[in-house]
Amino acid sequence: MTGAPKQAAAEAAGAQRLDKWLWAARFFKTRPLAVEAINGGKVQVDGQRVKPGRSIRPGNRLTIHKGEYEWRIEVQALSKQRRPATEAALLYREDEHSHRKRQEQVRERREAGRTPAPERGRPSKRDRRRIGDFTGRRRG
Template identity: 55%
Template sequence: MNSDQQPAEKIRLDKWLWVARFFKTRSLATQAVDNGRVKLNGARVKPAHEIKTGDRLDIHAGEADWTLTVRGLSTQRGPAPVAQALYEEDPASLARRQQQLSDRKFLDTPGAALRGRPTKRDRRQIHRFTDA
């Protein structure tokens, strides 16, 4: 809602991405659009491009890829349930993201075997590697 309490008809793409909680700040949303990680109806656009309900967005944020349809517009950032009502995710996109999450559960975290400070043997190997 804008200051007149009327539903917005169009809103800037970077602002909508921030309101819908895909990015923590508007500047991060702007950078993502500038770098081509957000596409509107299959095309690269500028952050100031106005979107409307029914538009299709392809978003690459972090490790996740989203394909969604804009269902609502708002100018105020609110809680997550309100933000989730602003879009509808494509079923194939949702299945792909859930598959990525389940695959990530079975992977070891890097450095999980490392505990505490390096031993004397580890330090010797580190020095051999860095001095060579």
């Protein structure tokens, strides 16, 4: 493996891959989701678009867009393992403005009664019948 020595050298120097850090800090449930977000431009390091293998160190500033929410954080520490949420929160410090804005969005969403639409699979037999009745395509 050609990347293993390079990765080991980066970890020894106090750096870690961005996708691993986002996973360990619990911003994404899996590393592939973190990679997808990074490749999609949803994560920036120090204001620049980066690749998943980018090494980050304490002091780097990240901007993370996830859905309608945005986090502006500063990396405080690195972690090789995914730990409980209370420990993961110690890996970064969030900008006060970013935190207030996100809390306000959550409050507005709650007051408006908007909840995320439930993700559903294929329609059930009953749903298909109702769709057919509505569109006039049902025979019977």
